[in-house]
Amino acid sequence: MSRQAMEITHRSVSSPGGRIHIAEQGTGPLVLLVHGFPETWYSWRHQMPVLAAAGYRAVALDVRGYGRSSAPAATDAYRMLDLVEDNVAVVRALGEETAVVVGHDWGATIAATSALLRPEVFRAVGLLSVPYTPPGGPRPSDVFAGMGGDEEFYVSYFQEPGRAEAEIEPDVRGWLAGFYAALSADTMPPPGAPDPHFAGRGGTLRDRFPAGRLPAWLGERDLDVYAGEFERTGVTGALNRYRNMDRDWEDLAAFDGAPVTQPSLFVGGALDASTTWLAGAIEAYPATLPGLVSCHILDGCGHWVQEERPAEVNRLLTDWLATLPA
Template identity: 80%
Template structure:
């Protein structure tokens, strides 16, 4: 049996969500790992043993609505402040007072707001793929409604807003949809420049219509895909999609934090081929004001969106170097 298998512990802890499932490895200062859409704790499988070996207590959660964590029925139960309090509750349930928090994709945004709203709990924050942009500005639904890929195309975030609409596309073939979605945003399988953008839905169409057909990305084995697919086949997609359906509520809830910087020590790592990095280039440029505690910032050339899975060795090195630089 491998060292990784021996040391990994699954547990359920109490949180405002009801219960949060987490996977833990190692001992030392707590590092909380938060996944994005459409993933699970499993997206940190290549970080957990490395962080543990480096002397940290690495804990990857299933975010509310995913995996073995609770899935509240109410759409507004997935607002950002609820997820922040889930994270704080996990820290307490593990017998700790403070933690470093690291997130990818939606997890990066959840991690950033956890650090912003609960600096008493989260002493440092690492952001993967999605840059920090302070609360405020125009109402999100209005911004996304104005975004268009041309010819009446609809931005995917707008497409996700209506309950049941995206579920009707995804749930009849979860495995096939996930394979296409992962491929669409991976460096080695994403559509070539000039192809229809998979972040947009054509009039009367589906997101899947623009996913690439062909092999899985190099980082994603059939076994890995099965782990993800089996979870979403069991739980459905409504909980994960409800995160997108709360962006206007978040805008209202976080009004008191408009323009607020995150002052704790921070790290950003993005993919050079990731739309999240390119679309939010202005947010990265604003880091001297918005992340004054930034320790290091990196854009990995030739890397797509799923960076800790596409480039695990590089991400692990950057994470452990950054963690080692933090005050004890």
């Protein structure tokens, strides 16, 4: 493989929302990498060179509203249907007919929904941290409003435009450092401490973030990269994903209970609330992910699995990809 093919290159491609910025490395079958909140394409920095060396075309995008991708002004421009079509647009712009899609956090939900709605494009799906739960069930806002008793769940906290922005944007770097630390295995609050996924009434999420120490996976330069992007763009585009969950519930009603049938992979952290709260979703995989090839819960790992445990995740990804039909 040429040196050029092994370097990360950057460009933007057209999408229904304007443009999607992509980082690309390697040649071969396309693997589309979709980040979560609050990150960017950079969250896949450890995976891209390994996938390229293994013979894949690794493409990590900035989700609509993040980084160098377009950030439409309308709140409802961030509904799941639009993000799925952005993924399809990237595949087509790259001259490909199909892709494997891999996502982390919100990216996992975007990846799973992409596979559900456009199975002719997305031939396999890898999910990191957030398990697949089929569309349907109670209205999301009702579920989240009922969580926490006198405390407020972070998804509910994010709903009011401007509220979370007022907490985050005066000190983006400090807020991100605390948020990343709160969900990392080596820096998360100890059992019994106030849960950073909730805000006390009248308080902020940041009140419960650990302070003074970065998690081992996050260097000062890495934090600078993330903070620099959100200082430039603001966080409204990222937060608008949360503000469309009821719209998604309505938009996807026809897929109530539908399984994702393509070959799939799940990797979660044993210390991640996404894994523990949604343990029932993982147990339901024989019905909801009938094409599941392998499922892995990493001991001693928090939420940021591909950054906390890059070597292990890289091995699991490449082993899984090797099982897929060419």
